[in-house]
Amino acid sequence: xxxxxxxxxxxxxxxxxxxxxxxxxxxxxxxxxxxxxxxxxxxxxxxxxxxxxxxxxxxxxxxxxxxxxxxxxxxxxxxxxxxxxxxxxxxxxxxxxxxxxxxxxxxxxxxxxxxxxxxxxxxxxxxxxxxxxxxxxxxxxxxxxxxxxxxxxxxxxxxxxxxxxxxxxxxxxxxxxxxxxxxxxxxxxxxxxxxxxxxxxxxxxxxxxxxxxxxxxxxxxxxxxxxxxxxxxxxxxxxxxxxxxxxxxxxxxxxxxxxxxxxxxxxxxxxxxxxxxxxxxxxxxxxxxxxxxxxxxxxxxxxxxxxxxxxxxxxxxxxxxxxxxxxxxxxxxxxxxxxxxxxxxxxxxxxxxxxxxxxxxxxxxxxxxxxxxxxxxxxxxxxxxxxxxxxxxxxxxxxxxxxxxxxxxxxxxxxxxxxxxxxxxxxxxxxxxxxxx
Numbered sequence: 221x222x223x224x225x226x227x228x229x230x231x232x233x234x235x236x237x238x239x240x241x242x243x244x245x246x247x248x249x250x251x252x253x254x255x256x257x258x259x260x261x262x263x264x265x266x267x268x269x270x271x272x273x274x275x276x277x278x279x280x281x282x283x284x285x286x287x288x289x290x291x292x293x294x295x296x297x298x299x300x301x302x303x304x305x306x307x308x309x310x311x312x313x314x315x316x317x318x319x320x321x322x323x324x325x326x327x328x329x330x331x332x333x334x335x336x337x338x339x340x341x342x343x344x345x346x347x348x349x350x351x352x353x354x355x356x357x358x359x360x361x362x363x364x365x366x367x368x369x370x371x372x373x374x375x376x377x378x379x380x381x382x383x384x385x386x387x388x389x390x391x392x393x394x395x396x397x398x399x400x401x402x403x404x405x406x407x408x409x410x411x412x413x414x415x416x417x418x419x420x421x422x423x424x425x426x427x428x429x430x431x432x433x434x435x436x437x438x439x440x441x442x443x444x445x446x447x448x449x450x451x452x453x454x455x456x457x458x459x460x461x462x463x464x465x466x467x468x469x470x471x472x473x474x475x476x477x478x479x480x481x482x483x484x485x486x487x488x489x490x491x492x493x494x495x496x497x498x499x500x501x502x503x504x505x506x507x508x509x510x511x512x513x514x515x516x517x518x519x520x521x522x523x524x525x526x527x528x529x530x531x532x533x534x535x536x537x538x539x540x541x542x543x544x545x546x547x548x549x550x551x552x553x554x555x556x557x558x559x560x561x562x563x564x565x566x567x568x569x570x571x572x573x574x575x576x577x578x579x580x581x582x583x584x585x586x587x588x589x590x591x592x593x594x595x596x597x598x599x600x601x602x603x604x605x606x607x608x609x610x611x612x613x614x615x616x617x618x619x620x621x622x623x624x625x626x627x628x629x630x631x632x633x634x635x636x637x638x639x640x641x642x643x644x645x646x647x648x649x650x651x652x653x654x655x656x657x
Contacts, residue, residue, distance in 0.1 A: 234269035244356035283317030286340035349378030394478035397456035401439035405553035
Protein backbone atom coordinates (compact mmCIF):
# COMPACT_ATOMS: atom_id res chain seq x y z
CA UNK A 221 0.00 0.00 0.00
CA UNK A 222 1.11 3.60 -0.53
CA UNK A 223 -0.09 7.10 0.24
CA UNK A 224 -2.22 9.13 -2.14
CA UNK A 225 0.61 11.67 -2.39
CA UNK A 226 3.07 9.01 -3.53
CA UNK A 227 0.58 7.53 -5.99
CA UNK A 228 0.09 10.97 -7.54
CA UNK A 229 3.85 11.46 -7.69
CA UNK A 230 4.50 8.35 -9.78
CA UNK A 231 1.46 8.55 -12.07
CA UNK A 232 0.81 12.18 -13.05
CA UNK A 233 2.52 13.34 -16.24
CA UNK A 234 1.32 16.83 -17.22
CA UNK A 235 3.71 19.81 -17.38
CA UNK A 236 5.35 20.20 -13.98
CA UNK A 237 4.28 16.80 -12.66
CA UNK A 238 7.12 14.74 -11.11
CA UNK A 239 6.80 11.57 -13.22
CA UNK A 240 6.11 13.65 -16.31
CA UNK A 241 9.38 15.52 -15.75
CA UNK A 242 11.26 12.21 -15.83
CA UNK A 243 9.49 10.98 -18.96
CA UNK A 244 10.33 14.25 -20.73
CA UNK A 245 14.03 13.35 -20.52
CA UNK A 246 13.39 10.49 -22.99
CA UNK A 247 12.20 10.15 -26.57
CA UNK A 248 8.47 9.38 -26.67
CA UNK A 249 6.50 7.66 -29.45
CA UNK A 250 4.19 10.29 -30.90
CA UNK A 251 2.57 8.49 -33.85
CA UNK A 252 2.96 5.59 -36.23
CA UNK A 253 4.53 6.35 -39.60
CA UNK A 254 1.40 4.76 -41.08
CA UNK A 255 -0.65 7.65 -39.73
CA UNK A 256 1.11 10.06 -42.11
CA UNK A 257 0.80 7.83 -45.18
CA UNK A 258 -2.41 9.40 -46.49
CA UNK A 259 -2.86 12.20 -49.01
CA UNK A 260 -2.78 14.75 -46.17
CA UNK A 261 -0.03 13.85 -43.68
CA UNK A 262 -1.36 15.79 -40.68
CA UNK A 263 -2.52 14.18 -37.42
CA UNK A 264 -3.44 15.60 -34.02
CA UNK A 265 -1.32 14.23 -31.17
CA UNK A 266 -1.92 14.53 -27.43
CA UNK A 267 1.23 13.53 -25.59
CA UNK A 268 2.05 13.89 -21.88
CA UNK A 269 -1.04 16.05 -21.55
CA UNK A 270 -0.02 18.51 -24.31
CA UNK A 271 -2.15 19.05 -27.41
CA UNK A 272 0.04 19.04 -30.52
CA UNK A 273 -0.18 18.52 -34.27
CA UNK A 274 2.24 16.38 -36.27
CA UNK A 275 2.77 16.93 -39.99
CA UNK A 276 5.12 16.21 -42.87
CA UNK A 277 5.75 19.06 -45.30
CA UNK A 278 6.13 18.78 -49.08
CA UNK A 279 9.87 18.25 -48.71
CA UNK A 280 9.40 15.34 -46.31
CA UNK A 281 10.43 17.23 -43.16
CA UNK A 282 8.48 16.42 -40.01
CA UNK A 283 7.09 19.03 -37.65
CA UNK A 284 5.48 18.68 -34.23
CA UNK A 285 4.02 21.96 -33.01
CA UNK A 286 1.33 23.24 -30.67
CA UNK A 287 -2.15 22.33 -31.86
CA UNK A 288 -3.69 25.73 -31.17
CA UNK A 289 -2.67 28.67 -33.31
CA UNK A 290 -0.79 31.34 -31.30
CA UNK A 291 -3.08 33.95 -32.85
CA UNK A 292 -6.49 33.13 -31.34
CA UNK A 293 -6.28 29.43 -30.58
CA UNK A 294 -7.85 27.84 -33.66
CA UNK A 295 -7.14 24.12 -34.20
CA UNK A 296 -4.14 23.65 -36.50
CA UNK A 297 -5.03 19.97 -37.01
CA UNK A 298 -7.35 21.40 -39.69
CA UNK A 299 -4.62 23.62 -41.12
CA UNK A 300 -3.77 23.91 -44.79
CA UNK A 301 -0.65 21.89 -45.58
CA UNK A 302 1.09 24.13 -48.09
CA UNK A 303 4.22 26.17 -48.79
CA UNK A 304 6.39 23.79 -46.70
CA UNK A 305 4.38 24.35 -43.55
CA UNK A 306 0.98 24.48 -41.94
CA UNK A 307 -1.32 27.45 -42.50
CA UNK A 308 -4.15 28.31 -40.09
CA UNK A 309 -7.45 28.58 -42.01
CA UNK A 310 -8.71 31.28 -39.60
CA UNK A 311 -6.42 34.16 -40.71
CA UNK A 312 -3.79 32.44 -42.85
CA UNK A 313 -0.93 32.57 -40.34
CA UNK A 314 1.70 30.16 -41.63
CA UNK A 315 4.08 28.04 -39.51
CA UNK A 316 7.11 26.03 -40.60
CA UNK A 317 8.21 22.69 -39.12
CA UNK A 318 10.09 24.42 -36.31
CA UNK A 319 6.94 26.25 -35.19
CA UNK A 320 8.16 29.60 -36.46
CA UNK A 321 5.48 31.86 -37.91
CA UNK A 322 6.77 32.85 -41.35
CA UNK A 323 3.79 34.78 -42.72
CA UNK A 324 0.76 36.77 -41.53
CA UNK A 325 -0.99 37.59 -44.79
CA UNK A 326 -3.73 39.71 -43.16
CA UNK A 327 -1.33 42.03 -41.34
CA UNK A 328 -0.18 45.35 -42.89
CA UNK A 329 2.33 45.16 -45.73
CA UNK A 330 5.88 45.07 -44.38
CA UNK A 331 4.89 43.94 -40.88
CA UNK A 332 7.58 41.93 -39.14
CA UNK A 333 5.38 40.83 -36.26
CA UNK A 334 5.61 37.21 -37.45
CA UNK A 335 9.30 37.10 -36.57
CA UNK A 336 8.36 37.16 -32.87
CA UNK A 337 5.64 34.51 -33.11
CA UNK A 338 6.56 30.88 -32.55
CA UNK A 339 4.34 27.94 -31.73
CA UNK A 340 5.43 25.34 -29.19
CA UNK A 341 7.53 22.79 -31.07
CA UNK A 342 9.51 19.65 -30.31
CA UNK A 343 12.25 17.70 -32.11
CA UNK A 344 11.03 14.60 -33.95
CA UNK A 345 12.72 11.56 -35.44
CA UNK A 346 11.37 8.64 -37.45
CA UNK A 347 12.66 5.13 -36.76
CA UNK A 348 11.31 1.76 -37.93
CA UNK A 349 7.67 2.72 -38.24
CA UNK A 350 7.36 5.11 -35.28
CA UNK A 351 7.73 8.90 -35.14
CA UNK A 352 9.39 9.93 -31.88
CA UNK A 353 9.27 13.25 -30.04
CA UNK A 354 11.60 14.74 -27.45
CA UNK A 355 9.79 17.10 -25.07
CA UNK A 356 12.48 17.62 -22.44
CA UNK A 357 15.24 20.09 -21.61
CA UNK A 358 18.47 20.47 -23.55
CA UNK A 359 19.56 18.30 -26.43
CA UNK A 360 17.76 14.97 -26.97
CA UNK A 361 19.59 11.86 -25.73
CA UNK A 362 20.94 9.24 -28.10
CA UNK A 363 18.82 6.20 -28.85
CA UNK A 364 20.19 2.99 -27.35
CA UNK A 365 21.27 0.38 -29.89
CA UNK A 366 18.36 -1.93 -29.11
CA UNK A 367 17.43 -4.71 -31.55
CA UNK A 368 14.23 -2.92 -32.57
CA UNK A 369 16.29 0.06 -33.73
CA UNK A 370 19.21 -1.87 -35.26
CA UNK A 371 17.10 -4.23 -37.33
CA UNK A 372 16.33 -3.19 -40.90
CA UNK A 373 12.89 -1.78 -41.62
CA UNK A 374 11.96 -5.07 -43.32
CA UNK A 375 12.31 -6.92 -40.00
CA UNK A 376 10.29 -4.58 -37.75
CA UNK A 377 6.53 -4.07 -37.62
CA UNK A 378 5.06 -1.25 -35.52
CA UNK A 379 1.52 -0.90 -34.20
CA UNK A 380 -0.29 0.81 -31.33
CA UNK A 381 -3.46 0.57 -29.27
CA UNK A 382 -5.40 2.88 -26.99
CA UNK A 383 -6.04 1.98 -23.34
CA UNK A 384 -8.27 4.01 -21.05
CA UNK A 385 -6.05 4.05 -17.99
CA UNK A 386 -2.89 5.57 -16.57
CA UNK A 387 0.40 4.68 -18.25
CA UNK A 388 1.98 3.21 -15.11
CA UNK A 389 -0.53 0.43 -14.51
CA UNK A 390 -0.38 -0.33 -18.24
CA UNK A 391 3.40 -0.73 -18.07
CA UNK A 392 3.38 -2.69 -14.81
CA UNK A 393 1.42 -5.58 -16.32
CA UNK A 394 4.46 -6.19 -18.54
CA UNK A 395 6.86 -6.60 -15.61
CA UNK A 396 4.68 -9.15 -13.84
CA UNK A 397 5.85 -12.60 -15.04
CA UNK A 398 3.37 -14.50 -12.86
CA UNK A 399 0.19 -13.18 -14.49
CA UNK A 400 0.70 -15.05 -17.77
CA UNK A 401 -0.15 -18.37 -16.11
CA UNK A 402 -3.59 -17.06 -15.20
CA UNK A 403 -4.71 -14.03 -17.21
CA UNK A 404 -3.45 -15.57 -20.48
CA UNK A 405 -4.37 -19.18 -19.62
CA UNK A 406 -5.85 -21.15 -22.50
CA UNK A 407 -7.82 -24.21 -21.49
CA UNK A 408 -7.19 -25.73 -24.92
CA UNK A 409 -3.91 -25.55 -26.82
CA UNK A 410 -3.72 -24.25 -30.38
CA UNK A 411 -1.45 -25.76 -33.00
CA UNK A 412 1.90 -23.91 -32.66
CA UNK A 413 2.19 -24.08 -36.47
CA UNK A 414 -0.53 -21.40 -36.54
CA UNK A 415 1.37 -19.13 -34.18
CA UNK A 416 2.66 -16.42 -36.51
CA UNK A 417 2.02 -12.96 -35.11
CA UNK A 418 0.58 -14.31 -31.85
CA UNK A 419 2.13 -14.28 -28.39
CA UNK A 420 2.26 -17.42 -26.21
CA UNK A 421 1.28 -19.64 -29.16
CA UNK A 422 4.76 -21.01 -29.92
CA UNK A 423 6.23 -24.14 -28.37
CA UNK A 424 8.46 -23.65 -25.34
CA UNK A 425 12.18 -23.53 -26.02
CA UNK A 426 13.34 -26.43 -28.13
CA UNK A 427 10.49 -28.66 -27.00
CA UNK A 428 7.16 -29.71 -28.43
CA UNK A 429 5.37 -28.36 -25.35
CA UNK A 430 2.96 -25.54 -26.29
CA UNK A 431 3.71 -22.39 -24.31
CA UNK A 432 0.05 -22.26 -23.32
CA UNK A 433 0.35 -25.69 -21.66
CA UNK A 434 3.61 -24.86 -19.90
CA UNK A 435 2.22 -21.63 -18.46
CA UNK A 436 -0.93 -23.45 -17.38
CA UNK A 437 0.85 -26.40 -15.77
CA UNK A 438 3.53 -24.41 -13.92
CA UNK A 439 1.87 -21.33 -12.39
CA UNK A 440 4.43 -20.60 -9.64
CA UNK A 441 7.58 -19.16 -11.22
CA UNK A 442 10.69 -18.27 -9.27
CA UNK A 443 11.35 -14.65 -10.22
CA UNK A 444 14.62 -12.74 -9.95
CA UNK A 445 15.11 -9.11 -10.95
CA UNK A 446 18.48 -7.52 -11.74
CA UNK A 447 19.13 -3.83 -12.32
CA UNK A 448 20.87 -3.07 -15.63
CA UNK A 449 22.20 -0.04 -17.50
CA UNK A 450 18.87 0.22 -19.34
CA UNK A 451 16.44 -0.69 -16.53
CA UNK A 452 15.60 -4.13 -15.16
CA UNK A 453 16.10 -7.72 -16.32
CA UNK A 454 13.42 -10.14 -15.07
CA UNK A 455 14.01 -13.89 -15.08
CA UNK A 456 11.14 -16.30 -14.42
CA UNK A 457 12.01 -19.95 -13.81
CA UNK A 458 9.38 -22.68 -14.10
CA UNK A 459 10.77 -26.01 -12.93
CA UNK A 460 9.42 -28.88 -15.03
CA UNK A 461 8.59 -32.30 -13.63
CA UNK A 462 11.35 -33.96 -15.66
CA UNK A 463 14.10 -31.96 -13.95
CA UNK A 464 14.53 -29.35 -16.65
CA UNK A 465 13.79 -25.64 -16.16
CA UNK A 466 11.94 -23.26 -18.43
CA UNK A 467 13.69 -19.87 -18.43
CA UNK A 468 11.79 -16.77 -19.56
CA UNK A 469 13.73 -13.50 -19.66
CA UNK A 470 11.89 -10.20 -20.02
CA UNK A 471 12.98 -6.60 -19.50
CA UNK A 472 11.89 -3.21 -18.28
CA UNK A 473 13.48 -0.44 -20.36
CA UNK A 474 13.44 2.79 -18.35
CA UNK A 475 11.30 4.73 -18.06
CA UNK A 476 8.20 3.11 -19.60
CA UNK A 477 9.00 0.31 -22.04
CA UNK A 478 9.24 -3.46 -21.84
CA UNK A 479 10.98 -6.00 -24.07
CA UNK A 480 9.53 -9.52 -24.04
CA UNK A 481 9.76 -12.63 -26.21
CA UNK A 482 6.87 -13.11 -28.60
CA UNK A 483 8.16 -16.37 -30.02
CA UNK A 484 11.51 -17.97 -30.73
CA UNK A 485 11.73 -15.81 -33.84
CA UNK A 486 10.40 -12.46 -32.57
CA UNK A 487 10.56 -10.07 -29.65
CA UNK A 488 8.17 -7.25 -28.73
CA UNK A 489 9.50 -3.91 -27.49
CA UNK A 490 6.57 -1.93 -26.16
CA UNK A 491 6.29 1.64 -24.86
CA UNK A 492 3.39 2.77 -22.67
CA UNK A 493 2.90 6.39 -23.62
CA UNK A 494 0.69 8.80 -21.67
CA UNK A 495 -1.88 10.72 -23.66
CA UNK A 496 -2.78 12.32 -20.34
CA UNK A 497 -3.06 11.11 -16.75
CA UNK A 498 -5.97 8.78 -17.51
CA UNK A 499 -5.31 7.50 -21.03
CA UNK A 500 -2.33 5.94 -22.80
CA UNK A 501 -1.21 4.25 -25.98
CA UNK A 502 0.93 1.16 -26.14
CA UNK A 503 3.38 1.26 -29.06
CA UNK A 504 4.84 -2.10 -30.03
CA UNK A 505 7.82 -2.85 -32.26
CA UNK A 506 7.82 -6.51 -33.33
CA UNK A 507 11.38 -7.46 -34.28
CA UNK A 508 12.21 -10.58 -36.28
CA UNK A 509 15.52 -12.43 -35.98
CA UNK A 510 14.46 -14.72 -38.83
CA UNK A 511 12.60 -13.88 -42.02
CA UNK A 512 11.34 -10.39 -42.84
CA UNK A 513 8.16 -9.51 -40.97
CA UNK A 514 4.89 -10.22 -42.79
CA UNK A 515 3.58 -6.72 -42.09
CA UNK A 516 0.36 -7.13 -44.03
CA UNK A 517 -0.60 -10.23 -42.04
CA UNK A 518 0.32 -8.71 -38.67
CA UNK A 519 -1.50 -5.48 -39.47
CA UNK A 520 -4.62 -7.36 -40.57
CA UNK A 521 -4.54 -9.44 -37.37
CA UNK A 522 -4.50 -6.32 -35.23
CA UNK A 523 -6.98 -4.33 -37.28
CA UNK A 524 -9.48 -7.11 -36.64
CA UNK A 525 -9.35 -5.95 -33.00
CA UNK A 526 -8.93 -2.17 -33.44
CA UNK A 527 -10.66 0.70 -35.20
CA UNK A 528 -9.10 3.59 -37.07
CA UNK A 529 -8.12 6.39 -36.90
CA UNK A 530 -7.65 6.32 -33.10
CA UNK A 531 -6.53 2.65 -32.80
CA UNK A 532 -9.08 2.08 -30.06
CA UNK A 533 -9.83 -1.60 -29.28
CA UNK A 534 -13.18 -2.88 -30.47
CA UNK A 535 -13.55 -4.80 -27.21
CA UNK A 536 -13.73 -2.45 -24.25
CA UNK A 537 -15.59 -1.67 -21.03
CA UNK A 538 -18.65 -0.52 -22.98
CA UNK A 539 -19.23 -4.01 -24.39
CA UNK A 540 -17.76 -5.93 -21.41
CA UNK A 541 -14.61 -6.77 -23.37
CA UNK A 542 -16.57 -9.39 -25.30
CA UNK A 543 -16.96 -11.47 -22.13
CA UNK A 544 -18.64 -14.83 -22.69
CA UNK A 545 -19.37 -17.08 -19.71
CA UNK A 546 -19.44 -20.25 -21.81
CA UNK A 547 -16.03 -19.44 -23.26
CA UNK A 548 -14.67 -18.81 -19.77
CA UNK A 549 -15.73 -22.29 -18.77
CA UNK A 550 -14.26 -24.10 -21.76
CA UNK A 551 -11.63 -22.09 -23.63
CA UNK A 552 -9.99 -19.14 -21.86
CA UNK A 553 -9.43 -18.08 -18.26
CA UNK A 554 -10.98 -14.65 -18.89
CA UNK A 555 -13.79 -15.50 -21.32
CA UNK A 556 -12.66 -12.53 -23.39
CA UNK A 557 -11.36 -14.14 -26.57
CA UNK A 558 -7.97 -15.24 -27.81
CA UNK A 559 -6.25 -11.85 -28.14
CA UNK A 560 -4.06 -11.46 -25.06
CA UNK A 561 -4.02 -7.67 -25.54
CA UNK A 562 -7.69 -7.69 -24.55
CA UNK A 563 -6.85 -9.68 -21.41
CA UNK A 564 -4.19 -7.12 -20.42
CA UNK A 565 -6.50 -4.25 -21.34
CA UNK A 566 -9.26 -5.56 -19.08
CA UNK A 567 -6.83 -6.11 -16.20
CA UNK A 568 -5.38 -2.60 -16.25
CA UNK A 569 -8.55 -0.70 -17.17
CA UNK A 570 -10.60 -2.51 -14.52
CA UNK A 571 -8.32 -0.99 -11.86
CA UNK A 572 -9.81 2.43 -12.66
CA UNK A 573 -8.43 5.28 -14.72
CA UNK A 574 -5.66 5.69 -12.13
CA UNK A 575 -5.18 2.70 -9.86
CA UNK A 576 -5.73 3.54 -6.18
CA UNK A 577 -2.60 1.92 -4.77
CA UNK A 578 -3.59 2.80 -1.21
CA UNK A 579 -5.44 -0.50 -1.13
CA UNK A 580 -3.14 -2.88 -3.01
CA UNK A 581 -1.21 -5.72 -1.35
CA UNK A 582 1.90 -6.75 -3.29
CA UNK A 583 3.19 -10.31 -3.08
CA UNK A 584 6.55 -11.97 -3.62
CA UNK A 585 5.98 -12.34 -7.36
CA UNK A 586 5.58 -8.54 -7.60
CA UNK A 587 9.33 -8.03 -7.06
CA UNK A 588 9.71 -6.39 -10.48
CA UNK A 589 7.00 -3.86 -9.74
CA UNK A 590 8.54 -3.02 -6.36
CA UNK A 591 12.02 -2.50 -7.83
CA UNK A 592 10.69 -0.45 -10.73
CA UNK A 593 8.76 1.93 -8.48
CA UNK A 594 11.87 2.49 -6.37
CA UNK A 595 13.84 3.23 -9.53
CA UNK A 596 11.18 5.67 -10.75
CA UNK A 597 11.02 7.47 -7.40
CA UNK A 598 14.81 7.80 -7.36
CA UNK A 599 14.70 9.29 -10.86
CA UNK A 600 11.97 11.73 -9.78
CA UNK A 601 14.07 12.82 -6.81
CA UNK A 602 17.14 13.34 -9.03
CA UNK A 603 15.24 15.46 -11.54
CA UNK A 604 13.64 17.52 -8.77
CA UNK A 605 17.14 18.10 -7.36
CA UNK A 606 18.28 19.39 -10.74
CA UNK A 607 20.62 16.50 -11.48
CA UNK A 608 19.47 14.18 -14.25
CA UNK A 609 22.97 12.88 -14.94
CA UNK A 610 22.29 9.62 -13.12
CA UNK A 611 19.17 8.71 -15.09
CA UNK A 612 19.33 5.56 -17.20
CA UNK A 613 20.73 6.10 -20.73
CA UNK A 614 21.18 9.86 -20.30
CA UNK A 615 24.93 10.33 -20.23
CA UNK A 616 26.10 8.99 -23.58
CA UNK A 617 27.39 5.52 -24.27
CA UNK A 618 23.92 4.32 -25.21
CA UNK A 619 25.25 2.93 -28.49
CA UNK A 620 26.93 0.23 -26.41
CA UNK A 621 23.59 -0.87 -24.93
CA UNK A 622 22.45 -3.71 -27.17
CA UNK A 623 19.78 -6.38 -27.12
CA UNK A 624 18.38 -6.76 -24.59
CA UNK A 625 18.31 -10.52 -24.18
CA UNK A 626 14.66 -11.52 -24.25
CA UNK A 627 13.73 -15.13 -24.87
CA UNK A 628 12.34 -18.44 -23.72
CA UNK A 629 14.73 -21.36 -23.23
CA UNK A 630 14.85 -24.81 -21.66
CA UNK A 631 17.74 -25.53 -19.30
CA UNK A 632 18.65 -29.23 -19.10
CA UNK A 633 20.45 -28.68 -15.79
CA UNK A 634 20.89 -26.07 -13.09
CA UNK A 635 22.92 -23.75 -15.32
CA UNK A 636 19.93 -21.85 -16.62
CA UNK A 637 21.87 -18.62 -17.15
CA UNK A 638 24.16 -20.31 -19.68
CA UNK A 639 21.22 -22.04 -21.36
CA UNK A 640 19.37 -18.76 -21.83
CA UNK A 641 22.41 -16.94 -23.16
CA UNK A 642 23.26 -19.80 -25.53
CA UNK A 643 19.74 -19.80 -26.96
CA UNK A 644 19.95 -16.07 -27.52
CA UNK A 645 23.37 -16.27 -29.18
CA UNK A 646 22.22 -19.08 -31.44
CA UNK A 647 19.28 -17.00 -32.64
CA UNK A 648 21.48 -13.95 -33.19
CA UNK A 649 24.11 -15.96 -35.02
CA UNK A 650 21.58 -17.12 -37.60
CA UNK A 651 20.16 -13.62 -38.10
CA UNK A 652 20.42 -12.00 -41.56
CA UNK A 653 21.13 -8.56 -40.00
CA UNK A 654 23.80 -7.68 -37.47
CA UNK A 655 22.23 -8.72 -34.18
CA UNK A 656 25.53 -9.31 -32.39
CA UNK A 657 25.87 -8.32 -28.73
